[in-house]
Amino acid sequence: MSDSDSIKEKWKKYRNPGYQDKFDYSWGMVIDLDRCTGCEACVTACQAENNLPIVGEEGFRSGREIKWIRIERYWDGEYPDIKLRFIPMLCQHCDNAPCEPVCPVYATYHNQDGLNVQVYNRCIGTRSCAAYCPYDARSFNWFSFTWDKPLDEQLNPDVTVREKGVMEKCTFCIQRIRQAKDTAKDQNRRVRDGEVQPACVQSCPTQALVFGDRNDPDSAVSKLAQNPRGYQVLKELNTNPSIIYLKNL
Amino acid sequence: MRQLKKPTYAQVNDDIVRTLVETGPRYYLALGTALLVSIVLFFLPWYYQLRTGVGLAGMNQPNVWGSYLANFVFWIGLSHSGTLLSAVLHITQSPWRKAIYRSAEAMTLFALIIASLCLFVHLGRSWFLHWALPYPNQMELWPNFRSPLLFDVMAITAYLTGSSVFLYVGAIPDFAAVRDRVCGWRKNLYTLLSLGWRGTDMEWHRLGVAYTFLAVLIIPLAVSVHSVVSWDFAMSIVPGLHHTVFAPYFVVGAIYSGTAGIVTMMFLLRKYFSLESYITTTHFNNLGKLLLLLSLLWAYINMLEIFTGWYSGSSAQIETLNYKLFGYYAPLFWGMVLFCAIIPLALIVKKVRTSLITMLIISVLINIGMYIERLLILTTSLSRKYLPDYWGIYTPTLVEISIFIGSVALFICFFLVFVKIVPSVSMYEVKETLDTPDRRR
Amino acid sequence: MSISVLPALDASKKAVGIFVVGLIAFVIGYWVNRNYFSDATPVQPIEFSHRIHAGENQIPCMYCHLYARSSRVAGVPSVHKCINCHKVIATGRAEINKLFNYWNEKKPIPWIKVHDLPDFVYFSHKRHVRGGVQCQTCHGPVEEMNRVTRLASLQMGWCLECHRAKKVENGRDCWTCHK
Amino acid sequence: MAAELLGLFSHADQALKAAGGLRDTGFQEISLMSPTPLHGVEQVLGRKTSAIKRFTFFGMLTGLLAGFLLAAGTATLYLLPTGGRPIIPIPPYLVISYEVGILFAVLATLFGFLVSARLPALRERHYTPETHIDRFGILVTCSSEQDAERARTIILAAGAEEIRQLEYLGKKSHEQ
Incomplete structure (x- = not known):
């Protein structure tokens, strides 16, 4: 907005609920649960891509694993007629994210791409965002972690290694989005559908995960989101997640 | 019930100044022990935690909040004893307030300081706490005033300032009285603190007006502080925390635990400074009645909370409620009910209220129960959030226990220093309750 | 008897004075020694002069820092690139001999980074060069410096100032520059 | 004399x-x-009668205004949308306004008390x-x-x- 706007116009604008301007992109994901086999390839890919530390056996046992995406398992029915169901659970990048307003220092907020982002170096570690998150999608660095040789050689230079006391969570591999947008800007165009894929989407063997721009009506995500099987997890909380799950009931 | 032999005006001065200047070896022993305990059990573990990370505490992924935050709420709760109670009793002109309010207000101040320290301990990166303070900086980034945590920062700042001013303004005449009785560095200190107070009719009048205004301002402030603390929790959408009843629930709980804290503190003051003629069984009797009322109120709101969960019809709420009443933490819950709702019913008997030892026991039990309450609010709700795959259990570690004990020692430390600097009983207000010399003729 | 706070203030002047003087001394001491906490002009392993290369000899910046146009990092030239010229130019000087020592030992020169950004900052030379930002805007008049010194604070506010002045698209979004 | x-x-x-x-x-x-x-x-x-009440009153008014301006003004300096809420949501900022209002009122009362009681005594x-x-x-x-x-x-x-x-x-x- 320009500086010449009168105070009255500014007031009107800032009193608007929702976001200031239309998102450039509105990144979203569709997860087809009927295709998910629970193989955890996405979990591993995420671990490698985003420099997630390995907390060790003790850390895992006390419930402090750092995972940006996890496969939740639910048993359905009684033995012997029993079924195992999977839900890959990651940050839902809610439009009305409960985690954002609670941060006292703006370490988490909504950016112009419609992503719920976490600024690691701004985080002071109140952990309120994790407490407020109904999806438990946030992980906390209880300690500073080191990578034994030669594992440190595989750290991704595009992603910060987080310090102790910092909250972290799925970013939809924002470093890849940034790369794609950078290339697109050089060529003076928008990012094409399918040009950018988070690590989990890229590694899914059954292509249960699809990623794309929800602002583009022709993208694979927008089309899949129209699917009648679609639902949002904990929709009744009005968080309006960006991730749509497909499940045949 | 009145003490038989009332002290004279001169005796009041003698008695109170004596508590300031005459310091026995027992005092130094107590101060030394408290200091040592607070260093070993509070500052050293905290330093260790700063170096290694908050992982030293028993918190884990669903239970990201733990005993540190419970400590914070506990100390904020204790802080509601003094200044709020003192202000309410001042407005309602209760004469029995006068002997106890000074130390009660000091309790507020120190409990608030400890509470803010607990926030430091709680943070993952305490060294960046200043980012949550509003000041112009090169990053051009201000704190997020939409956050309930920022309400906390502002409320605590206001309350800390407000209660310090309230304590100080009320103590100016006493500083002046002490000023004339001491020498050396104390003389300078009290001359500065008393601002050249002479006790003229004009000064008394201004003091009375200002003090009443401050009391009127403090009451809504104190109520808002604990409401704001409750919104830290209630503004989430976590089942078990997302209750509209939380603000009154927290305020009542705070006054409840604070009043119990005053009883404990009064017992100790009376015993160790031999202030028997100032802190009488009348005070204990009155505070006992107040405690009884508050315990009933507290129990009522607790039941209200359970009923709203039960009748909400939301499966998540009911699950959390079940877990609270019958789950892993159920022994703690029922212990809390015993300490805070059942045992205080004994206060209905006058003998219990006027016996110092039973009052001490009940007040300590109430505070234990209230600490459990704060811990339960956090743990039972966070352990059972929406997605069952991510349920978990939280147990405090040694570091957390040690930091809590250390914070109590630190509080005692502050208090011991305070009673040697500020007259712990308000001389001029105690004199108001005595016979004025003109009736002695 | 009479009362006033001034004598008492006078008597405690010493304590107050010591505190105030100590505070001022600390602040001044910190300010004077601030370079000790972050060195803006480090001594390099070789006394390389940008004044001679970029100033007098007019070598364009991107002759040596050739990735600035196309990559996030500007790139420090390899030893090979230095040797390319210095095989014939100014041979035999002490500093050039040091260069040849590294060349013979097949080791990179351990240059000390002057404009170093923390790990959590995403900075792309490409975007800035293509956006028409002169090297000197951030790095200062390097062509006049014998030993490079950092003039810009490289702090967040400094970046934001420019981003605001140039009305950079999404230039104030946290994740434009943080990672 | x-x-x-x-x-x-x-x-x-x-x-x-x-x-x-x-x-x-x-x-x-x-x-x-x-x-x-x-x-x-x-x-x-x-x-x-004393002027303290005026100090308190105007302190409170200044504080209420300052609190709201602090919250609303700083939020507009750096626009960071959170949780789909407006940049200037009224209810949370009223809380800030309330706290700062009381803070200022307390300080103004203290100041008013000192002024009207002519303290501290700078002259004998x-x-x-x-x-x-x-x-x-x-x-x-x-x-x-x-x-x-x-x-x-x-x-x-x-x-x-x-x-x-x-x-x-x-x-x-x-x-x-």
């Missing part, structure tokens, strides 16, 4: 009587010093330590020898235990 007289009483009613007598005779600058706030001073020395003022224990003192400014003599009679007649003639300090502070 101006002087100040200090009379000391051990009973409050005597001090009040003396104060009343002095006032009726036309003395203007009378201070009654006591160890506790004395009831009945208003009837003897006239009702007092007469007082006596006994009035902080159990004595009641009357400090009266007399402009001439005859005035001093009259005042002395009234104070002694009311039953003063002790009377002191003191160097005149009051005028200086009034000239300020």
